[in-house]
Amino acid sequence: MTQAPNPPSYRTGLSGWASDFLAVLRFYSRLPAPVMGFERDPHALPDFTRAAWAIPLAGVLIGLTGAGIGILAYLAGISMLIAATLTIGALVMATGAFHEDGLADCCDGFWGGATRERRLEIMKDSRVGTFGAAAVALSLALRIFALAELFRLVGPMALVLVIGIAALSRPLALLPVLMLSPAQGSGLAAGVPMPGASGLGIAVALGLAALVGGAFSLDLLPGVFLTLGAALGMLALGMAIAQRKIGGYTGDVLGGCQQLVEITLLIGLSAVAGAHGPV
Numbered sequence: 001m002t003q004a005p006n007p008p009s010y011r012t013g014l015s016g017w018a019s020d021f022l023a024v025l026r027f028y029s030r031l032p033a034p035v036m037g038f039e040r041d042p043h044a045l046p047d048f049t050r051a052a053w054a055i056p057l058a059g060v061l062i063g064l065t066g067a068g069i070g071i072l073a074y075l076a077g078i079s080m081l082i083a084a085t086l087t088i089g090a091l092v093m094a095t096g097a098f099h100e101d102g103l104a105d106c107c108d109g110f111w112g113g114a115t116r117e118r119r120l121e122i123m124k125d126s127r128v129g130t131f132g133a134a135a136v137a138l139s140l141a142l143r144i145f146a147l148a149e150l151f152r153l154v155g156p157m158a159l160v161l162v163i164g165i166a167a168l169s170r171p172l173a174l175l176p177v178l179m180l181s182p183a184q185g186s187g188l189a190a191g192v193p194m195p196g197a198s199g200l201g202i203a204v205a206l207g208l209a210a211l212v213g214g215a216f217s218l219d220l221l222p223g224v225f226l227t228l229g230a231a232l233g234m235l236a237l238g239m240a241i242a243q244r245k246i247g248g249y250t251g252d253v254l255g256g257c258q259q260l261v262e263i264t265l266l267i268g269l270s271a272v273a274g275a276h277g278p279v
Contacts, residue, residue, distance in 0.1 A: 015036075018036065019036070019040075020046065020050060020051035021051070021054040022034075022036065022042070023044060023046035023051065024054040024055055024057075025054070025058045025061065026043075026046075027045065027046050027058075028055070028059070028062065028095060028170065029058060029062050029094050029096070030094060030095065031062070031094055045192050046192065047192075048174075048192060048194050048195040049196065050199070052174075052199035052200055052202065053199070053202050053203055053206065055170050055174070055203045055207075056168065056170065056171055056203055056204075056206040056207035056210060057167075059166040059167035059170045059207060060163055060167045060210060062091060062094045063091070063162050063164070063165070065090055065091065065094040066087045066088065066091040066094065066159075066162055066166070067087070067160075067163055068090075069086050069087055069089075069090040070083055070084070070087030070090070070147075070159050071156055073086045073087070074151065074155075074156045075156070080148045080151040081144070081145075083148075083151060084144045084145070084147035084148035084150075085144050087162065088140060088144050088147060091166070092140075099173075099255040099256070099258040099259050099262075100139065100140075100255075100259065101252075102251065102253070102254065102256045102258070102259070103132070103135050103252075103256040104128050104131075104135055104136050105122075105123045105124075105125075105132060105255075105256075106123065106242070106252050106253055106255075106256040107131040107132050107134070108123065108125075108130075109121075109122040109123035109245070109246070110241060110245045110246075111131045116245070116247060119246050120183065120184055120246055120250075123250065123252050139263060142266070143262065143263055143266055146267045146269075146270045147162065147266060147270075149270040149273075150266070150269065150273060153270070153273040153274055153276075154218055154273055157217065157218055160213075160214035160217060160218070161211070161215065161218070161269055163210065163214065164207075164210040164211030164215070165211060165262055165265045165266060165269075166262075167211065168204070168208055168211045169207075169261040169262040169265065170207070171200060171204045172207070172231065172232075172235060172257075172258075172261050173255070173257040173258035173261055174195065174200055174203075174254060175200070175239075175257070176235075176242065176249040176253060176254060177194045177195070177249065177254070178200065179239055180239060180242065180248045180249045181248040182250070183246040183247050183253070184248075208228070211265075212224055215269070218273070219276065220272055220276060222272075223269060223275075223276070226272065227265055227268030227271075227272060228265075230264050230268050231261045231265050231268070234261065234263075235261060238256060238257050
């Protein structure tokens, strides 16, 4: 009797790529993602060892959500500050405050505990303390005011930069995975297969292409690389603090790093646009 050939894996071909993309989108956002018939487990965590390429694409969709709200507010004649607030608010809602939660937990743990063990314990606590609340408030304020300044300088085209930043900040935030060791054996970061150097390099390149495209359209291309250098410096500082405080990275550290990168890119690009002059 001839043995029947094995059925093709659900991970092969276009269905495999689509499955990985949907898993990454569900991981990073609260955007509606339809369950497709070829998905074996639509609730499974993504495997970033093969799906890192999808991270910047998910970031683009998240950025488009904020940009869509922002352009409507801008065109409606609402003040630039309110339009920026609505844009950042839409980004937070699209992700379920995913990264903001990581930033809050890091700040509460890093500066609320006297020992490594106590810091990790605080970071696992779902409650938000004084350090965390202050960090999130500052993060929102800095992003809102930086985006409002970009609106003033380059008009609604500032939203093109928002999309590029959303695409680049997420893969860049995974650099601690290559540079540090996990700080604990459990938690979300420990349960998700993380990308290697090549996979993460592809993801960063795709995210950078999205940001470069937006900056090129605004004649701000040289400023992107200056700002990227500042963002990498802030990322290195964040990694150094994480290593000193808890001996490595956790999922909260990765979320906090995304916030550092996003804040630095928005402030840096607003400064570059200001030096360049209004368009």
